[in-house]
Amino acid sequence: MIVPILKIGKNLIISIQIPLTDQQARQFQREVLEEVARTEAFGIIIDITAMDVVDSYMARILSETAIDVQLMGARAVIVGIRPEVAVTLVQMGRGLGDVATALNLEQGLAKLEKMDARKGAGHGS
Amino acid sequence: MAKKRKSTEEELRELHRYTRSLIEASPDMMVTFDRDSLIMDVNQETVDMTGVSREKLIGSPFKQYFTDPETAHQAAMLVFEQEKVKDLELELELIDHKGDHIPVALNASVYRDAAGKVVGAFAIIRDISKRKKAIEEVQRQQGEILELSTPALRVWEGVVLVPLIGTIDTRRAQQVMENLLERIVSTESEVAILDIAGVPTMDTKVAQHLVITAQAAAMLGAKTIITGVSPSSAQTMTKLGLDLSRLTCKGSLSAGIREALDMLSLKVVESNGE
Numbered sequence: 314m315i316v317p318i319l320k321i322g323k324n325l326i327i328s329i330q331i332p333l334t335d336q337q338a339r340q341f342q343r344e345v346l347e348e349v350a351r352t353e354a355f356g357i358i359i360d361i362t363a364m365d366v367v368d369s370y371m372a373r374i375l376s377e378t379a380i381d382v383q384l385m386g387a388r389a390v391i392v393g394i395r396p397e398v399a400v401t402l403v404q405m406g407r408g409l410g411d412v413a414t415a416l417n418l419e420q421g422l423a424k425l426e427k428m429d430a431r432k433g434a435g436h437g438s
Numbered sequence: 439m440a441k442k443r444k445s446t447e448e449e450l451r452e453l454h455r456y457t458r459s460l461i462e463a464s465p466d467m468m469v470t471f472d473r474d475s476l477i478m479d480v481n482q483e484t485v486d487m488t489g490v491s492r493e494k495l496i497g498s499p500f501k502q503y504f505t506d507p508e509t510a511h512q513a514a515m516l517v518f519e520q521e522k523v524k525d526l527e528l529e530l531e532l533i534d535h536k537g538d539h540i541p542v543a544l545n546a547s548v549y550r551d552a553a554g555k556v557v558g559a560f561a562i563i564r565d566i567s568k569r570k571k572a573i574e575e576v577q578r579q580q581g582e583i584l585e586l587s588t589p590a591l592r593v594w595e596g597v598v599l600v601p602l603i604g605t606i607d608t609r610r611a612q613q614v615m616e617n618l619l620e621r622i623v624s625t626e627s628e629v630a631i632l633d634i635a636g637v638p639t640m641d642t643k644v645a646q647h648l649v650i651t652a653q654a655a656a657m658l659g660a661k662t663i664i665t666g667v668s669p670s671s672a673q674t675m676t677k678l679g680l681d682l683s684r685l686t687c688k689g690s691l692s693a694g695i696r697e698a699l700d701m702l703s704l705k706v707v708e709s710n711g712e
Contacts, residue, residue, distance in 0.1 A: 391657075392659070394657045394658055396616065396619035396620055396622075396623060396654070396658065398657075399619065399653075399654035399655075399657035399658055400615065400616075400619065400650075400654050402654075402657065403650045403653045403654045403657070404650065408653055408656075408657070409657060414656065414657050414658065414659045415658075415659035416622065416623065416626055416628075416658050416659045416660070417626070420626070420628070420659055421659075424659070
């Protein structure tokens, strides 16, 4: 696995610690989706606190992954986007679309929790 | 007249003395150097500033009196290349007789002999340490004003407020955005309120910056509320055709704070007396 995927309860936590090449990013996307399918997770959190630079390709992979996860019936939250990364992405005109984001892992988990409460028990199994 | 009685030779000598005295009296350093950037002539100010005697200065490389000889050499070569340089972009620092580093400005041009052939370069070097200090002071103050003019206040747990007062230019808008994002991170806020009641005019750039700030804040998981939108600002924003659907706007700051508390599922209730 290119990035370790940790399962906590019904959620998966994925923390990207190293910069990924385009090829690695695609592999990452594939592995995350496979893991979501395998574990039937309710939600995933992608933590990018360690990423100083997020290029437009990586941004696309991240938002694509989040949308794919949603299509599979799970929820996705991207956390730990640094202010400078956020500014760069917005200025490039490349936001993350409608993907849910949170400041840190803690708030991300809280956000998933809220989604859980709102959407009822229909997801995750 | 007495002048008429003077011989031509005497007249010439007087003229020479006159021109030379002007050069020597100059409060700016004056130096001439050749194509190898070896000094050919200097004035008194140059001697005073460098603390090197005239005999030693003449014939020595121009560049050796600067903190960064490479740049000085580059500047000297540029003079011959362009034939005239004014307020050169290159930053030069002269080493004075006390060993202090003096920032200087260089104006120079080539000069020619009677046949029009370039003989050397004539440079006027001015001590700009005072000017530079003043500029630095202004820059420092500008930074300070910028810092003071864009506070980001934590008004409630999870709510930061940025009141904008005065005209917003691109630089300040950038500063506001950086400040706000930084505060969102440091206070772990989920809601940011941008109060624009104190902004007299709203233009495209400012409006765009507001949108960008809100988008960037959203990536950090924070919602942005814009408050204090005046009728004229509202008109400008709609006329500009910006996509404001992602922005929550409220007329007054209090309405904004109410909205923020609402977002955090908090409620203010009357205590109904003691």
